[in-house]
Amino acid sequence: MLVAGCNKERAGASRPQQQRQTLHLGLVPEQSIFKQVHRYEPLADYLSRQLNVNVSLSVMPGYDKTLSSFTAMELDGAFFGSMTYILAHATLGVEPLARPVNLDGSSTYYGVIFVRKDSNIRSVGEMKGKRLALVDRNTMAGYLLPLAYFKKAGVDYTTYLKEFYFSGTHEDVINDVLDRKADIGAAKSTVLMWLSTDDARVKNDLLILARTPLVPENCLAVRRDLSATLKDRLKSVLLNMDEDQEGIRVLQEFKARKFIETSDSDFNSVYSFVRELDIDLKAGYDRTVR
Secondary structure: EEEEEOOOOOOOOOOOOOOEEEEEEEEOOOHHHHHHHHHHHHHHHHHHHHHEEEEEEEEOOOHHHHHHHHHHHHOEEEEEOHHHHHHHHHHHHHHHEEEEEEEEOOOEEEEEEEEEHHHHEEEEHHHOOOOOEEOOOOOOOHHHHHHHOOOOOOHHHHHHHOOEEEOOOOOHHHHHHHHOOOOEEEEEEHHHHHHOOOOOOOHHHHOOOOOEEEEEEOOOEEEOOOOHHHHHHHHHHHHHHHHHHHHHHHHHHHOOOEEEEEOHHHHHHHHHHHOOOOOOHHHHHHHHHO
């Protein structure tokens, strides 16, 4: 689903042979499409100017379709969450380049299980017969954490709970718990932080019961056969934009201090978490875990 094409050529402004290369980048659906695009468009415009290519943004239709969408949409790269990255690395061979450092100085996030403070739910024992909102089976924060949480407690959540469902985005899970559509939620700490700046209920009404180990923030990873020259230039622009006045302005809009180099080994905590749950990434995670 194409939602933004940045820095497009004006109609008739150049002959076909003079048209610039287009770099197609995907986004996982953490928040609403409009919020995702609003955050990433200034960055895409900046990259377009610095690289002298057209950068096109696409919000992938769902976490469960991230890998198939990456191929079907002929994407060159994507800003992957930690779980979607290791899946894409294992099955598609994508290579990580860089990830942002948040305004608080962190370049990581963690998954959280949370409830409303007035729910009187403080443990698994008090969750029997309650409603659980998840994000998607292909997320670390929005599924693996609660899976491990209930597994450790020796509980089959599929029968223990009254209901569990997948909302599709971290933002929707948080709002569902706040609005009492669900009793328990699992989501990403960064999205909680973003929402708390506009909605005081996030800080005042929610209580965190459990969290994952720290994992890398959303990382830009590109297809293995992308031009080495473009790959190096893209990485260089991201890593050095905090030394450029225009880049600093774009980073502020993006809610980040800078970008830092990222490698596959940075995801070791995610790989460890997956191994503990006996997940075979290459076999197809979404078919293996239920």
